[in-house]
Amino acid sequence: MKIILISLDTLRASRLSGYGYGKPTSPYLDRIAEQGVTFEKAYAADIPTEVAHTGIFTGKIGLSTGIVSHGSGLTHLPKTTAWLPTMLRKAGFTTAAVDNLYQLKEWFARGYRYYMNSSGEKRWIDGRTVNDLAMPWLKEHKDENFFLFLHYWDTHTPYLPPEDYVSRFYESGRDPYDSRHTSMEAAYNHLAYPFFKHHHYDLVEGVTDSAYYDALYDAEIRYLDDRLQELDEHLEQIGIREETLVILFGDHGESLTEHDIYWDHCGLYEPTVHVPIIMRWPGRMSAGRRVQGLVQQVDLLPTILEAVRQEAPEGIDLSKLEDPAGLDGFSLWPTIQGTADHTHETIYLSECAWQASRGIRTERYKYIHTYDSGPFTRPDCELYDLETDPEETVNLANELPELTASFERQLKEWVAAKLDGREDPMQVQLQEAGLPFRRRIEEILASVGITWEEWLADPRRERFDSAVRNNHS
Template sequence: MKIILISLDTLRASRLSSYGYGKATSPHMDRIASEGVLFERAFAADIPTEVAHTGIFTGKVGLTTGVVSHGSELTQLPKSVEWLPALLRSAGFTTAAVDNLYQLKEWFARGYKYYLNSVGGNRWIDGRTVNDMALPWIEQHQEEDFFLFLHYWDAHTPYLPPQSYIPQFYDQSKDPFDPRNKSMEQAYNHSAYPFFKHHHYDLVGPVTDSDYYDSLYDAEIRYLDDCLKELDEHLLKLGIQEDTLMILFGDHGESLTEHDIYWDHCGLYEPTVHVPLIMRWPGRISAGRRVPGLVQQVDLLPTLLEAVRAEAPADIDSSKLADPAGLDGQSLWKSIRGEEDGTHEIIYLSECAWQAARGIRTERYKLICTYDSGPFNRPARELYDLLVDPAETVNLADKEPELADLLEGQLNDWTAAKLSGNKDPMERQLEEKGLPFRRRIEQILDAAGMSWEEWSRDPDRERFDQASRSHD
């Protein structure tokens, strides 16, 4: 038995053809979905990367593990918390990862016999890097029962796809650097500009057309799709595709200018929290199944453990793979078999990086409560009717206060139940350290000889650019 769990970092569900997108970004992922099961409404309950992956490997949301923030020095995951790769290794699987999350927190390397750190000299890691490490490892271990975690970063900023992928997504009669085009002005004048100038804009060039950035994102997905095709063809060539349970998931999505968020993943809006989830296991999962109900990433751990218990080869000790206590996730197998349409009636959402907020999403409504808006302008409460307003453009919180109060009460009750009298880790983060990504901006401003207070009073892009040049 082989399991390949694939994180497609920053991949937004609505940008895949199989999720209704009109452009051919994902032909091979669409094929994998047609050969297995696609979850139409899968959600990242905790964003961004650190908290999302912690939830996936523990089966527990951030308020259960205490990991609610990204890049915070306050965060620790006790070694007593059961961890998916460690569970599988204890049962007899050969465990491996091609990943670089160890650079963020040590616990991401737990449980692996082989940890192939994909970190390099540049922040940007493309699918070629991952495949060059993963494919030889698979060939060397093809006779073993293995669990392999692969982490692809292609859809994450900076968007730097191979040039040959861009023309199919961007009108070649247009000039992305035409100074007459002013569609980038809002992004360039956003208060988070110093961070994105340093990590994104300067690497792509003086783009003036915001459509070009959207096209680069699409091109990255198309390139990623080809990398996944290469991986899949390698499994077929080795004769192990039929024996492999493959899971593709987005750890979070990406906002492409919606809600004043420019090519980044913050905010508890659908572009960032609605993620793709696709599974294929020939002979065990019926082809072409689409699950319409609500599911979330923490459902993956109990799903995988149930799969192993049901299909464990003779050399795997499935008695060591009982579900850990206190899981927030539920197995997806009833939904996969068509016995249910999802695992949750309500999804609770959380973020604490650029801004601090929690949300509650039902089949129809979403309420977002913001506690610290960071570099954004956010109302304290946002209520959206997703049935009539799927783009979340009309805030109903003031027009329907009773509904907003009801949902906020549910959110607060759930939070209190999870905390069981303990201090809220989000509250602690805000009190002791503040938002982690504010510190990132402060470091960039400091290098330019500017302070956060000065910048927040007057976020003038030209003044920052001049200050940066004078300190180079």
């Protein structure tokens, strides 16, 4: 049995043509979906990358593992925590990863017989690098029972796709550097500007048209789509495509200026928490099935374990693959087989990086409670009717106070039940270290002689750029 689990970092579901987007960003992903199962309402319960992947490999949400923050020095995952690659390796699978999350936290390398670090001299990782490492490994181990984790970063900032991809998504004859455009001003004068100047804007210097950044994101999706086609054709060439369970997922999405978030992944709004999940396993799944109910990423671990138990491959010790105690995820197999249309009535959402907030997503409503808004302006409570307001533009918290209060009680009761007397790791983070990403901005500001309080009072691009020039003159 062969399993390939593929993380498509920062891939927003609604930007895929197979999820209803009007531009041809993902023709090959659409083809894979037509051959397998698409989950239309899949959610990242914990964002961003560190907490999302921890949940996927444990089958548990952040409140269960204690990992709720991204980039925090306070977090630690005990080695006693059940971990998917470790379980599979102990059962007899050859385990491998092409990934670089080990550089973020050590636990991401646990359980692998082969760990191929995809990082190069630059932070940005090209999907071709991932394929260049993965494809020879696949050929060498094609006759074994294996689990391979692949992590593609193409749709993460900075967006640097080949130029011929950009022209497919940006209006011909339009100048992204025309001084008459004003759509970038809000991004350039945002409190988070110092961070993105260094990690994004300086690499695509002088853009005045925000539509160009959106086009770069679309181009990155299309470039990634071509790399996935390359990988899939390799599976065919080495003769294992028909026996391989392929699972593709987004760890979180991306906001493209919505809610005052500029080409980044924070906020518990749909652009960031609604992610693609697509599976294909020829002969074991009905082709073209679309699951319409709520599911979430922590469902992947019990789904994989059940798939192995169903297949019962020779040489694998199934006694090592019982579901760990305390899982928050449920197997997706009832939805795959058509006996259910969801795994969850309610998805509970959480973030603690740029800002700290928790939320509730039901079929109809989204409720968000913000504890620390970081570099953003947020009300304490937000309530959206997703049936009438799918873009979450009208906050109904004051108009529907009883419903808002009901969701707030539900959220508090759920958090208390999950903690079961333990300290809330989000509150510990805020009290002992603050928001991890605000710290990054403070460090950048300090390097040019600006305090956080001074920046809050006057967050202008020109002011920061002038301080940078003066500091280096």
